[in-house]
Amino acid sequence: MKGFDRGIFRLGDSMSWGFERGRIYNRRRDIHAPFGGQQQGGIISPAKHGLVVIITGEEGLEHGYADRWRPDGVFEYFGEGQVGDMSIRAGNKAVANHSIDGKSLLLFTKTKAGLRFEDEFVYDSHHIERAPDRENNLRDAIVFELRPIGSLVEVVEAVAPAIGAAAPDLAALRKKAMEAAKDSPGKTKKTTTVFERSRDVRDYVVARAMGDCEGCEAPAPFLRSNGVPYLEPHHIRRMTDGGPDDPRHVIALCPNCHRRVHSGADGAHYNSTLATRMLTIEAKN
Template identity: 40%
Template sequence: MELPFDVGALYNRKEQIHAVFGGQQQGGISTPKEHPLVIAFTGEAGVSHGYHDFWDDDEVFHYFGEGQVGDMKYVAGNRAIGEHVKDGKTLVVFQMMGKGRPYRYLGRFMCLSSYVQPDTPDREGQPRSAIVFRLRSLEASLGLPASEKDQAEIDAAFDDVGATSARRETEVRTKQRLFRERLIGVEKGCRLTGIEDLRFLRASHIKPWADSSHSERVDGENGLLLAPHADLLFDRGWISFSSSGQLLISDALPCDMPHRLGLNLKKQLPIGRFSRKQLEFIEFHRDVIFLGTRTLEASAIDDDLPNGVSNFDKA
């Protein structure tokens, strides 16, 4: 089925999804009557109830079904997901970005199976049995390339072992995809530019691939979504973050680069808080990768300088 959506792009649920295909405009699963389509929405709604959708180590997406109170039933939207192949319908998944905000298209999926997870809290906090679907993505990627440094380190690793087997290369690519899949559940967009469309972002490891353990390489909390120019600065240690989430700028960064790259330090978007685990990785980046110490709070912005260039840049 031909769909007017690009993987990684953002869409308004009412105007760009339901206005085109119909289906229920509320809830986590929509089943348009006039189109062979099942639309599933994943996001943070279940977190407040004690559960959340997740990617396992085999790149299978575990998606919790609908039903807010009591045991989930294999009816309506839940049945539609479980039987979409038999019914000849395409299953697509969108990611919720927050109340009143657009939805990110994650692409087409196939339901492999389902299972029942007991003792899952419902909306009222009571334990119940939840239906969880095992979904496989049919997309080659999420429209999200690896960071420049990650890719260079992976290529170098292949070179070090000589002629790398096809199996080994497949394993590495799989880990890279799994990292990206998990990362978008942790980070919504670039903290420096505010961009949330995955087509214009890179998946950047905080603790570099070469320095990470096997588990750290696929840990979504060991990553940031960054616009390409911000990814370049972060990968090469020209910027980092403090434990309070404050942007740090290296003395090694040429004074005119923020302005030339379009990063307006005078009107920078709030960086936001990091999770406890992210802060552990950021500490490594700050201690090992970062090239110097300087905070925006400690700098005085001179309005007579070019846009984005501050007094400390004159030193």
């Protein structure tokens, strides 16, 4: 497709974006109409909205964009720039800094029927590799390493000690979680990956709950195989305050409360209630 470039859009601010995984959307009707922005070109940036949308597709191969999935679940997304070496500016900078800027990152795949929504992602890191450009000349290409946000906020590891084990040092866990929240790309020279930072926050939040849902305050509905109460960290302000890592905005919920936030008719209101509750929870620690 002539003129095709890396599709990077910035869209609306909302806790629930309304896009369903696997559903096909019309670019003009479902993106431009509600959110505005430029009607042509690969980058559309409505001024008042905090979202970055990246678009992948087979036709990108014509311009040297060999996007792919890695076995470990990371999506490697080639940056924008059809000819010559790529650099971290414009759309590439928006992707690299989306977490720091408090913007959600959504991936769509361009198909004949329209744009298929894949998932929300988080920038982990990027690397440079030699790859051909549109004119088939080798150049330095930026390859972003992106993780589905579900791998950070939905997959819960057994991070709390099993029953009978020594009580965790909550103060030490909180200190580590707060350090992880500050150690985000662009803020320090030495950074851990977003997965490692999220794990440190998850360790603290699950331990802080002490086996009870921090939403409904009921005991965890069941125990893991090692005797650890099952709770799920929920990121109240996932993409703000430096990314999905700030423990002051992460709450431990039972599966029922977690599904209520994401799928309930009162989900947005309940999330606001949880945000208020977090003020009291964190004040105790």
